[in-house]
Amino acid sequence: MDLSLPYKKCTSAQEAYLKVKNNITEDYIEKFKVKANIHYLDYRSEIEATGKGFNLRLSFKEDSCQIQMKLSLLLRPLGKQVMNSVSKELRELI
DSSP states (O other): OEEEEEOSSOSSHHHHHHHHHHHOOHHHHHTTTOOEEEEEEGGGTEEEEEETTEEEEEEEOSSEEEEEEEEOTTTGGGHHHHHHHHHHHHHHHO
């Protein structure tokens, strides 16, 4: 499941990345009642969150944030709900 969000509040990929990096934390992910390991890839302006049955990658490009989400078979029915929640949070930030 992929989605692209254009920047509206940020002017660059680096600005958007730093803003999201400060807000998307393990505590934020726990809000969905899942445990996740978050990796901040500063050199690529990417954030990866992996947990049991899912993988979420946020890639900050020149004019938009690319969201890539992979879910296990058991979690796929929740895919739209999770993607909507993540994209809503990102829209408020970037």
